[in-house]
Amino acid sequence: MNFPVWLAGEGFIGFIFIFTKSVxxxxxxxxxxxxxxxxxxxxxxxxxxxxGYREFMKKFTGFVLFIVxxxxxxxxxALWIFYILTAPATLSTIANEFAWxxxxxxxxYLLEVGSLFVLYATFNKVHKENHIDLAWSFAILSxxxxxxxxxxxxxxxxxxxxxxxxxxxxxxxxxxxxASLSVRILVSLQTxxxxxxxxVSTLEKGKLKSExxxxxxxxxxxxxILLPFAALWFLATIDPVMVNNLASGFSGVExxxxxxxxxxxxxxxxxxxxxxxFTLLGAVINADGFKKAMAFWLVVLAFIAAGSTEYVRTLLGxxxxxxxxxxNNGVKLNDADQYSDGFxxxxxxxxIKEITxxxxxxxxxxLYTFQFSGAVVSGGYNSLLELAGEATNVQxxxxxxxxxxxxxxxxxxxxxxxxxxxxxxxxxxxxxxxAWKNGKYEASKEQLDFLRKLETNPSGLVQ
Amino acid sequence: xxxxxxxxxxxxxxxxxxxxxxADRYHIQGLIDYLAKKEVPSYRHSFxxxxxxxxxxxxxxxxxxGILLLFYYTPGKEAYSSVKFIVEKVEFxxxxxxxxxxxxxxxxxxxxxxMFSVIFMKAYRRPRELTYITGFILLALSMxxxxxxxxxxxxxxxxxxxxxxxxxxxxxxxxxxxMAGMLKGGPEVGFDTISRFFALHVWGIPILMIGVLGAHLxxxxxxxxxxxxxxxxxxxxxxxxxxxxPTFMYDDFLVWLIALNGLIVLxxxxxxxxxxxxxxxxxxxxxxxxxxYFMAMFQILKILPNIGPLExxxxxxxxxxxxxxxxxxxxxxxxxxxxxxxxFTIAVLAGLIIFSILAYHAVGKx
Numbered sequence: 001m002n003f004p005v006w007l008a009g010e011g012f013i014g015f016i017f018i019f020t021k022s023v024x025x026x027x028x029x030x031x032x033x034x035x036x037x038x039x040x041x042x043x044x045x046x047x048x049x050x051x052g053y054r055e056f057m058k059k060f061t062g063f064v065l066f067i068v069x070x071x072x073x074x075x076x077x078a079l080w081i082f083y084i085l086t087a088p089a090t091l092s093t094i095a096n097e098f099a100w101x102x103x104x105x106x107x108x109y110l111l112e113v114g115s116l117f118v119l120y121a122t123f124n125k126v127h128k129e130n131h132i133d134l135a136w137s138f139a140i141l142s143x144x145x146x147x148x149x150x151x152x153x154x155x156x157x158x159x160x161x162x163x164x165x166x167x168x169x170x171x172x173x174x175x176x177x178x179a180s181l182s183v184r185i186l187v188s189l190q191t192x193x194x195x196x197x198x199x200v201s202t203l204e205k206g207k208l209k210s211e212x213x214x215x216x217x218x219x220x221x222x223x224x225i226l227l228p229f230a231a232l233w234f235l236a237t238i239d240p241v242m243v244n245n246l247a248s249g250f251s252g253v254e255x256x257x258x259x260x261x262x263x264x265x266x267x268x269x270x271x272x273x274x275x276x277x278f279t280l281l282g283a284v285i286n287a288d289g290f291k292k293a294m295a296f297w298l299v300v301l302a303f304i305a306a307g308s309t310e311y312v313r314t315l316l317g318x319x320x321x322x323x324x325x326x327x328n329n330g331v332k333l334n335d336a337d338q339y340s341d342g343f344x345x346x347x348x349x350x351x352i353k354e355i356t357x358x359x360x361x362x363x364x365x366x367l368y369t370f371q372f373s374g375a376v377v378s379g380g381y382n383s384l385l386e387l388a389g390e391a392t393n394v395q396x397x398x399x400x401x402x403x404x405x406x407x408x409x410x411x412x413x414x415x416x417x418x419x420x421x422x423x424x425x426x427x428x429x430x431x432x433x434x435a436w437k438n439g440k441y442e443a444s445k446e447q448l449d450f451l452r453k454l455e456t457n458p459s460g461l462v463q
Numbered sequence: 464x465x466x467x468x469x470x471x472x473x474x475x476x477x478x479x480x481x482x483x484x485x486a487d488r489y490h491i492q493g494l495i496d497y498l499a500k501k502e503v504p505s506y507r508h509s510f511x512x513x514x515x516x517x518x519x520x521x522x523x524x525x526x527x528x529g530i531l532l533l534f535y536y537t538p539g540k541e542a543y544s545s546v547k548f549i550v551e552k553v554e555f556x557x558x559x560x561x562x563x564x565x566x567x568x569x570x571x572x573x574x575x576x577x578m579f580s581v582i583f584m585k586a587y588r589r590p591r592e593l594t595y596i597t598g599f600i601l602l603a604l605s606m607x608x609x610x611x612x613x614x615x616x617x618x619x620x621x622x623x624x625x626x627x628x629x630x631x632x633x634x635x636x637x638x639x640x641x642m643a644g645m646l647k648g649g650p651e652v653g654f655d656t657i658s659r660f661f662a663l664h665v666w667g668i669p670i671l672m673i674g675v676l677g678a679h680l681x682x683x684x685x686x687x688x689x690x691x692x693x694x695x696x697x698x699x700x701x702x703x704x705x706x707x708x709p710t711f712m713y714d715d716f717l718v719w720l721i722a723l724n725g726l727i728v729l730x731x732x733x734x735x736x737x738x739x740x741x742x743x744x745x746x747x748x749x750x751x752x753x754x755x756y757f758m759a760m761f762q763i764l765k766i767l768p769n770i771g772p773l774e775x776x777x778x779x780x781x782x783x784x785x786x787x788x789x790x791x792x793x794x795x796x797x798x799x800x801x802x803x804x805x806x807f808t809i810a811v812l813a814g815l816i817i818f819s820i821l822a823y824h825a826v827g828k829x
Contacts, residue, residue: 263731263732266558266727266731267727267728267731267732270723270724270727271724274720274721274723274724277720278717278720281713281716281717281720282713282717285709285713286709286710286713286714289705289710289713289714294714294717297717297721300721301721301724304724
């Protein structure tokens with residue numbers, strides 16, 4: 001463990017993270033779709049007698065400029081800060097593997113934004129046909145950014161042969177690369193259409209509104225028809241364990257025991273279907289009457305769909321940051337053996353190195369923080385606290401921790417939480433902490449005092 | 464005159480697509496023309512018009528999910544085990560049950576909101592007295608649906624809450640004991656009560672609701688949607704309308720879509736729980752309470768004192784009965800007393816909210 005862990009806190013911070021991620025997903029994905037909409041839209045404006053069509057396209061370009069630059073950049077920066085603080089080990093590994101990809105991605109993004117500025121600035125200043133070529137340039141540059149960023153994202157989900165070869169081309173063209181790219185392209189067209197509908201809602205009732213609304217709606221509707229096929233293709237390319245995780249929640253679940261993954265999958269599918277129906281009813285059948293309130297709700301639905309899908313994607317990857325290679329706590333599976341005789345003593349940022357009765361609870365907290373706090377929230381996406389919820393005392397909790405210990409053959413939860421790394425004394429400390437957190441252990445005053453010191457002044461405890 | 468209003472004056476054209484196909488075969492052109500001429504005021508308070516549609520949506524959701532639950536539910540001794548089977552074994556059973564339960568509560572909520580909005584917008588005025596009265600009956604029937612459905616899972620909460628409800632029913636002067644006896648099917652709440660509540664929940668009340676709902680919708684179609692004073696006071700050029708068909712209807716569908724998303728979020732993230740099986744010999748556990756829409760009454764009954772020969776439950780029943788009677792007779796108070804109607808309704812609404820909060824506080828929920 002070469003990096004410190006920053007606990008972002010529970011609940012609200014987690015929500016902010018997913019919110020920011022959703023803003024980022026929608027804004028960055030929308031660029032390519034919006035680019036295609038602008039290029040074809042300008043072409044259509046050439047043949048349309050309505051003078052307002054071209055004026056609308058200019059305003060829309062300004063709107064896309066705002067979304068891609070302002071919202072995209074702010075959310076991108078916020079996400080980087082989150083990742084640097086919460087998952088430094090993962091970031092370090094990806095940076096090592098994808099240094100050139102990130103440079104390429106940054107360069108493509110700069111070109112993309114630059115071309116968008118040019119597109120907006122040259123409206124009515126260059127020949128109309130040439131301006132359409134500029135719009136296509138923006139669309140193609142956005143597609144390149146999408147293709148490049150898809151490589152890093154899909155690599156985390158399905159590194160495939162790279163785990164054995166560690167070759168760059170295996171990382172890039174990983175198992176789910178093409179499938180996930182097809183999903184992203186379809187969603188990109190949809191988000192482009194949704195942004196266009198947002199702009200359409202500001203138009204006055206009439207022929208132009210009706211025409212542009214139907215055109216923008218087509219960007220949402222046709223990709224939706226192809227999306228289930230692309231999604232199935234994607235599922236066929238990722239680790240079957242992940243698909244089993246997804247499928248097991250769908251039948252025979254008891255009330256309340258439904259996994260978080262299943263709940264968000266339901267939400268994701270339902271919201272995506274709602275976006276389709278909302279567009280069909282609001283912008284196709286009744287194109288002329290597409291109002292601002294409708295556009296607002298359409299964006300809300302799209303946001304729910306994007307947010308829940310992103311969350312499902314993250315959950316599917318757990319407990320790995322890079323599937324089969326690195327846990328989401330930053331420990332590489334190849335390095336796991338070395339922690340069998342002790343974890344805390346080898347962790348650079350751990351305050352407690354040796355466990356005593358007094359510091360047992362605090363040591364348990366350190367082990368929990370380093371190994372099970374997940375990437376973002378202290379409860380983790382797949383919480384060990386929840387998994388141990390039914391244990392009635394420290395011993396039962398310890399039995400569970402021994403079951404998930406690295407190398408254990410009876411571990412049923414490999415797809416749920418990372419394996420526990422450490423010696424028997426550390427397992428006991430972790431069990432004490434987890435049982436205490438779940439209200440199944442009464443800590444002594446000394447243990448609570450030590451824990452408080454760890455939380456308020458850790459530097460004073462450094463051993 | 465606005466562009467929108469100009470649209471209304473155009474002669475409805477022959478329909479195309481599916482409607483055209485139907486119009487060619489079944490003489491529905493008259494109906495289409497009629498619907499195309501109908502219009503709905505469009506102004507800043509128009510969103511209140513969606514409340515009735517939302518109530519209807521949740522009623523329909525209840526019918527569909529109720530039918531699905533009927534495939535597995537068994538009233539009587541096996542009630543609890545059949546619900547447990549639905550929740551734990553039947554694929555998506557937990558989801559259907561959750562949607563059914565939340566839709567029931569949302570229906571009552573939106574019927575309440577609809578009724579109060581109708582009163583505040585004075586939509587009960589002549590000639591819409593019967594529309595208002597049928598709406599009020601629908602509210603009472605919705606609450607009846609909720610009460611009868613609450614017992615069916617036969618878990619601890621359902622049993623004791625129904626027992627409290629039955630005690631209140633029994634205390635209604637004159638007819639109370641007879642009514643309670645008929646509902647219970649014996650001296651105490653038991654398996655026979657489930658069968659009777661089941662019959663009411665699945666057949667009796669829904670048939671009544673469908674009939675009254677049909678009349679309610681018929682009155683609305685015949686008389687149109689009322690225009691509140693604020694709208695009428697606008698200059699003619701600012702009085703905008705939208706066509707009921709298709710514009711308002713499509714808008715209604717979009718609102719439904721959003722509401723369905725809300726419903727699915729509730730059902731998926733907070734599945735409706737099934738408590739431990741009811742034990743008729745056990746003492747009443749602490750914190751037992753009825754559904755939220757009976758909480759105000761529950762609290763009022765708790766704080767009312769006995770007065771002379773009248774017990775608190777009798778007094779409570781007289782208060783609730785009179786309040787209901789006054790509310791249902793609002794259309795007949797006359798124009799001069801409209802301000803009084805508003806004050807009375809505000810007092811009722813405030814009372815419902817305050818006593819509900821006190822009730823939840825008393826059972827330790829807030």
